[in-house]
Amino acid sequence: MNRDKGMHPSNHIIAVVLLTAFIFAGGCVSLQKQPVKVPTVSTEMMTTQTLTSEADKAWRMRDYVTSELYYTRLLARTDIPENVILPATERLAVSSFKSGHYHEAEARLEEWKRLSDKAISSPVWQEYYFETLSAIKDYPKLREHLAQTMEDPFLPWAIRSTAGKNLSGMNQDENSLAALERLYAIAPEDANKTELEQWVMNGLKSKSKAEIDAMNELIPSGGNLKFPYELLVFEKAVRQAEDTEYWPMSWRAMAGIIQNGQITDKTFFTEILSGLESKYGIPRVGIALVLPISGRFQEYGWKIVRGAGAAQWEMTKAGLDVDVQVINTEAPDWLERLQNLPPWYTTIGGPISVKAFKKLEQAGIYADKVTFSFLAKPGNLEEGKQAWRFFSSPEDQIRASLDLAVNDLGITRLAVLYPQEKFGRQMSKKFFDMAAMRGARITGMESYPPRDFPKWGKVVGKLVRAPQKQAQNEAEGLGEDAPLAETDFGAVFIPDTWHQAQLLIPHFFFHEADTLVFLGPELWSQALNSARDVEARNLRLTVAPGAWWPASDGAGRLKEVMNREGLGTPDFWIALGYDFIKFAGRLGTFSEGWTAETVNGRIAEAQNMDFSLAPISWDTEGHASQKLYLFRPEQNGKTRIDAELVSTTLAKAKGRRAARVKAWEEKQAELEAKKAEAAELENTEQ
Incomplete structure (x- = not known):
């Protein structure tokens, strides 16, 4: 036509x-x-x-x-x-x-x-x-x-x-980006993908900083290396490169997208980065690890170093100039060596001991170098202002347990059984407060002498009110074999070591409190990493949080790196070193006179990475939280669990108890029937 x-x-x-x-x-x-x-x-x-x-x-x-x-x-x-x-x-x-x-x-x-x-x-x-x-x-x-x-x-x-x-x-929401993501995915030829990439980048150039920032807020979790989200990250990095403070972080973001992203026309983006490199140079990032390389805890220090080495090698291959200096906290002059590092070493990771951190704190080094402690708490320093945390906290551990018990299982009546020592008392107080914030009640609380084993059975009996239950049965004329009533709480928190917990938990079964969920600290999951011949049959409702799970996606990627470089099998401490160097590399360098607001702003960008441990996130105030995994004991170690599995196991435990009570009731009915029959026969003979 x-x-x-x-x-x-x-x-x-x-x-x-x-x-x-x-x-x-x-x-x-x-x-x-x-x-x-x-x-x-x-x-x-x-x-x-x-x-x-x-x-x-x-x-x-x-x-x-x-x-x-x-x-x-x-x-x-x-x-x-x-x-x-x-x-x-x-x-x-x-x-x-x-x-x-x-x-x-x-x-x-x-x-x-x-x-x-x-x-x-x-x-x-x-x-x-x-x-x-x-x-x-x-x-x-x-x-x-x-x-x-x-x-x-x-x-x-x-x-x-x-x-x-x-x-x-x-739409002015994430659906707009999702449409472009789908369009890119179905593009039949690389030339079509290239055209889309350049079309998006040309469009982004006309956007204001506020618009770019708003669009970056819409990037879904794990989308930083996918089209079109990676281009939003790239464009934001290009603009931030003008600020020399952000250049190392911007360089890392752009280089990472070019190397690992979905982009087809790598030449186009490489030319943009090369132009910036010629203007600002290739950034150099210095990271200091303060760890025990000798002495009692040297095994953990060396593992962190191995993980850090793997991360450094990966980043070096990507073209990022990362210097990692390890300082032995067991050496008498370690603080002096830390203070005398070249000026580009602006970030510290560690220590892993409270004693060493106190020395760092007293020396005031945290005021000059951005410090991330490998501890549950950054000493007496204010988190998010004076120092930061790259480690799980007691609150993280308790939050994971309460999420399961209260939110997922609907258990709102809880108990606490704690050792009479500092750790037990502190954890119990935190558990009490955090449970109350969720509307849960602590209906039972007892303490026990941590080394006086003979008294433990009596303490557990008191917690589950076994004497009162037995007295009630006697008052009702029931025999000693009558089942005891269930406890008025559904879960019990035991903030002690795994060794102690294994000795405590059987006392609950002795007192017929066999439908409880036992909640513990991360100490349990750490000990279970190397546990063998565990009597796991009666511990199926025993739950502990932890940051390392070898079968997670992040851990799998770390395994590949370790295997490729011949560095052995990773564990929690290796993953800690690996994740921290990747994270610190994304932060870049800090100029003299940095502020907490500057650090927290960098963290907001850097935390969008793949962790090999359970992911850590920081709020706008710089407070860290780690979304821990949940585990239960197995014969030789532990296995990861979820709410559905625990709910099913709990239902089976309740079913077994109900069957036991029903069997006792049927037996009592049978005995009563025989008594009645005997009485009737006796009356007939008379």
Whole structure:
């Protein structure tokens, strides 16, 4: 079918569509109705051939009001030639749109599609259909149309691509980015992906800093290395590079995307990074690890160093200049060595002992170097202002246990059994307070002498109120074999070592408190890493939090690195070193006079990484929290569990108890029946 040049939308129209359709575009193209002109000659006096000629003339002159009228009258004729119907319908659709009659335009576009199965393959039809539905604000229909068009494998890629781009401008939320993510995923050729990458980057250049920041907030977890989210990160890094404080972090973000991201046209992005490198240089990041490399805890120190070495090697291969200096906290001059490091060593990781941290604190080094302690608490320093934490806290451990017991299992009555020592008392107080914040009640609390084993059975009996239950049975005339009533709490927190817990928990079963969930600290899961021949049958409701799980995705990636470099099998301490160096490398260097606000701002960016341990996150105030895994004992170690598994195990325990009580009741009923029968027989004989 012949079309004159006026039949095609101009390049200007397409450009406007693309610009307005790009991410978070505001509103549609400004459209106004054309002034109405009255034809000088009545169309009723024209022959069909003349009317066709006049309509085409008005069309060529871009007199769309007149062409709309003429083509409308023409299509109403019964003697219109068959070969005129489709072109007349096409031109009527465009004329109606140009005249501002958008509902009429929609009807004619739908008729055009009915007459020709090639309509949806036409850029003209697609563009005017988009503009028409936008003009009448039928957004649900438009959104559905664009999504279907984008996914249609039988349409030309140019049509599908434009539909996807337009769809990305439909919403001012994460759906816009999700549409681009899907469009990139279905792009058939690398050239198509390259075009999308450059289209997005060109669009981002026109965005303000506030818009870029807002769009970065919409990046889903784990999306930093996926299109289009990686380009948002890249563009933000490009802009931050202007601030020399942020350059090392920006460089790390851009280099990581080029090396590990989904981008197809690596040359395009490498040229951007190279231009910045020529201006600012390749950044050098210095990280100091203060650890025990000799003495009692040297095993842990060396493991952290191994993990740090693996991370440093990975980063060096990516082109990042990372210096890692290890300082032995067992050496008498370790503080002096730390203070004399070159100026680019601005971040400290460690120590792992409270004693060493106190020395660092007293020396005031934390005021000059950004310090991340490998401890549950950064000494007497204010977390998020004077020092930071790269380790789980007691609150993290208790939170994981309460999430399971209260939120998942619905247990709102709890008990605490703690050793009479500092750790036990502190953990018990935190547990009490955090449980109360969730609306749970502590209905039982007892303490025990940590080394006086003979007294433990009596203490546990008191906690579960065994003497009162036995007295109640006696008052009701029940024998010693009568089951004891259940406790009024569903879970008990025992803040002690795993060795002690193994000796305590059997006392609960002795007193028939066998439907309880036993909650412990991270000490349990750490000990279970090397435990063997554990009597796990009665410990299936024993739960402990932990940061290391070898079967997690992050741990799997660390294993691959360790195996590739011949560094052995990773564990918690190795993962700690590996994660910290990756994290600290993302922070970059800090200039003299840094502030807590600067550090917390860097942390907000750096924490968006893949952890091999349970992920750590920091709030805007710099307070860390770690979402710990949950474990239960197995014969030779531990296994990760979830709420569903614990719930099922608890239901089985309750089922076994109910069956035991029922069996006792049936036996009692049988005995009563025999007594009654004997009495009746005796009366008969008399």
